[in-house]
Amino acid sequence: MASNGSDRRPVIGITTYIERARYGPWDLDAVVLPRTYVDTVAAAGGNPVLLPPLGSGDVSFLDGLVIAGGADVDPARYGESAHPETLGVRPDRDETDFALVESALAAGLPLIGVCRGMQVLNVVLGGTLTQHVPDVTGTAAHRPVIGQFGRTEVEMVPGSAVADILGGAASVSCSHHQAVDRLGDGLTVTARSADGVVEAVELAGADFALGVQWHPEQDAEVRLFKALVARTGNGK
Numbered sequence: 458m459a460s461n462g463s464d465r466r467p468v469i470g471i472t473t474y475i476e477r478a479r480y481g482p483w484d485l486d487a488v489v490l491p492r493t494y495v496d497t498v499a500a501a502g503g504n505p506v507l508l509p510p511l512g513s514g515d516v517s518f519l520d521g522l523v524i525a526g527g528a529d530v531d532p533a534r535y536g537e538s539a540h541p542e543t544l545g546v547r548p549d550r551d552e553t554d555f556a557l558v559e560s561a562l563a564a565g566l567p568l569i570g571v572c573r574g575m576q577v578l579n580v581v582l583g584g585t586l587t588q589h590v591p592d593v594t595g596t597a598a599h600r601p602v603i604g605q606f607g608r609t610e611v612e613m614v615p616g617s618a619v620a621d622i623l624g625g626a627a628s629v630s631c632s633h634h635q636a637v638d639r640l641g642d643g644l645t646v647t648a649r650s651a652d653g654v655v656e657a658v659e660l661a662g663a664d665f666a667l668g669v670q671w672h673p674e675q676d677a678e679v680r681l682f683k684a685l686v687a688r689t690g691n692g693k
């Protein structure tokens with residue numbers, strides 16, 4: 458964990474992708490992340506720092522960690538073959554995200570996993586994923602249109618960290634076709650949608666390690682990120 462001075466904002470690392478991107482006259486490989494993550498972490502009082510998928514699990518310079526959403530986790534990581542709908546697996550992102558989560562948990566670094574990030578947390582701890590939620594629920598409500606966000610109503614477990622932060626129930630932005638199946642070691646389900654999909658998990662014994670299946674950054678929902686910042690050594 459970074460050494461904190463009282464005069465600076467906590468450094469919050471956010472995972473990213475390397476993608477081909479066009480901007481101005483350029484068409485180049487770029488490190489990319491939806492701006493909503495940066496804006497929401499900054500609004501929560503953190504200093505957002507982008508973490509490219511270069512394989513490093515070094516968290517020594519961070520005060521907190523956000524594992525951002527993105528592509529499907531490689532099913533080989535939890536001992537399964539790929540479902541026909543499991544697409545776009547990114548080995549570089551998997552390697553980096555898994556290393557960062559393992560390092561953060563070992564160091565007691567506060568962390569939030571968002572969408573894919575929650576799934577990564579679950580798999581790191583030995584859990585598995587449902588590879589295509591519509592096979593279980595019979596509906597594509599959690600990702601009605603690829604590349605757009607849907608809405609989901611979630612109910613949180615009273616007394617959980619996520620309920621204490623957000624109030625127990627919420628309408629949230631979502632875009633996913635995979636979800637937590639078998640829970641990883643030490644995790645507890647702390648929110649579900651009406652169709653039974655796991656919407657939040659928390660790690661027992663950790664100071665602050667939780668995942669949400671929805672996208673709080675898309676709704677400019679700053680409270681979860683404020684809670685993350687508050688758990689850092691320099692939170693105010």
